[in-house]
Amino acid sequence: MMNPTARDYAGSPPPRWVAYIAVDDAAKIAARVTDLGGTVLEHPSQVPGVGIICMFKDPVGAIIYVMEPEQPPAE
Template sequence: MSDDTAGTIAGFDLTVQDANGVRDFYADVVGWKPEPLSMGDYDDYMMLAQDGNPVAGICHARSGNADLPPQWIVYVAVDDLPASLARVVEKGGEVVRQPTGPGPGGFALIKDPAGAVLALIQNSRTG
């Protein structure tokens, strides 16, 4: 989940109301080990594979994440988030959620012309 080369999948997150219950579900079903990630007054979770490598995130639907849909969201790295969002609209897609912030790690949710949701995230090489 750490490669953020443009065009590559940079990560997967699931944002839900009951992050602790869903965390335990995936730990039991697929064997992921949860690693707490402090969000201040609560923890989200980086889910680790058996070898200790991060494979996904499970997050609480709180604060800035409260409006995210309860589905697995794939994050694809881009070199220029504003330019990519402009192309989304030009090509018949929709920006569902505006960028969370400028620079590396800022992301936006889009829908492609078929209605599929994806997140575009500004990579750290060009942000």
């Protein structure tokens, strides 16, 4: 097994966590992000079989995804 060192990661982005938060309306959240000082990085988009996702950065730089889960078809 390799033992990575800081030199192995030179030029790589720093480690970070990315949170995914389930929401009822991804488009509504995206519209509100800029009002609250954030930046939309990826506008709401449909992911087949998953739902609608949107990525943004909060005012201090944290990256957050919101996801509006796809609803199963009514029976």
